[in-house]
Amino acid sequence: MKKNCVSSFEPVLSYFYNTYIGDLKPNGKSRKGRYTIESWNVHERVLSKRPRTKNNVENWHEKVNNKASKNLTLYKLVELLRGEQSKVEIELVKLNMGESNKRKKKQEKKDERLFLLCSNSKKEDISEFLNNISLNFELDKVQIKYTEEDNN
DSSP states (O other): OTTTSOGGGHHHHHHHIIIIIEEEOTTSOEEEOSSOHHHHOOHHHHHTTOOSSOHHHHHHHHHHHHHSOTTOOHHHHHHHHHHHHHHHHHHHHHHHTTOOOOOOHHHHHHHHHHHHHHHHOOGGGHHHHHHHHHTTSOGGGSOOOOOTGGGO
């Protein structure tokens, strides 16, 4: 794949390889990737139109932390969690009714483009598919870390 990729995609490929797949060294020693394939492959999630990230969980956690004061008592914690439980139950009813969460238009458009790319992709066109996927992400927002050794 590295031999066939366009030069603009090489930094992404290098980052992906080192972070997710692992580092295969000529001496036979290898380093596993940070995450297992099952944990990072979101192709099926895109096709079933489920979230690709856990941002919603992180947002919820931040909101709960902001509501909790430094002098949080057990009673206040229980009340806070009861209130959150009620909100979650209401959100579940809305989701079961077919109502979707509010999202930014930009994110909705990006998700739709990724859905179309994934649903129309063919295994034999993997280089073209990856190139098209890469066009949906801004490279300056991806932090790419690699060393001189990684280039060899």
